[in-house]
Amino acid sequence: MPHGSVLVVEDDPDVRDALATVLETEGYDVAKACDGQEALGQLRASSIPSLILLDLYMPVMNGWAFRAEQLRDPKLASIPVVVVSADSMVAKRAADLGAAGYVGKPIDFDRLLTLVATHCS
Numbered sequence: 001m002p003h004g005s006v007l008v009v010e011d012d013p014d015v016r017d018a019l020a021t022v023l024e025t026e027g028y029d030v031a032k033a034c035d036g037q038e039a040l041g042q043l044r045a046s047s048i049p050s051l052i053l054l055d056l057y058m059p060v061m062n063g064w065a066f067r068a069e070q071l072r073d074p075k076l077a078s079i080p081v082v083v084v085s086a087d088s089m090v091a092k093r094a095a096d097l098g099a100a101g102y103v104g105k106p107i108d109f110d111r112l113l114t115l116v117a118t119h120c121s
Helices: 013-025 036-045 063-072 090-096 109-119
Strands: 005-009 029-033 051-054 081-085 101-104
Touching (some): 005 013, 005 036, 029 036, 063 081, 081 109, 090 101
Parallel strands (some): 005 029, 005 051, 051 081, 081 101
C-alpha cells in the first residue's frame, strides 16, 4: 500500500471529495481545504504533507496566490504541487507555477495516481 499524505485544495466539494476518496482508497492520508487561505492555515498548523493537489480557480485565495505564499514560506516551499484544473492551458499554468505536474479536468485518475505515487513514499 502507498504511504504518504496529500493535501487536496479544491473549492468544488464534489471534486474535493472524489479526489479524497480515490486517494484514501489507495492508502494515502488525505487532508482537504476549500481554498488557498484554508490550505495555508492547515499547512502552518499541522504536519507537512508529501504533496499538494491544487486547483487554480477558487474564491478567497486562488491557486496562484496560494503558490506565491507557499514559495515565500521556507517551511512550505519544498512541498511539491500538482495542479488539477479544467483550464485548457493547464500544462503551461503548472509550468509557470513551478509545479511538479498537472492533471486536467475531467480528471484522469490513472494519471493522477501515477503522479501522486511519484511524490508520496
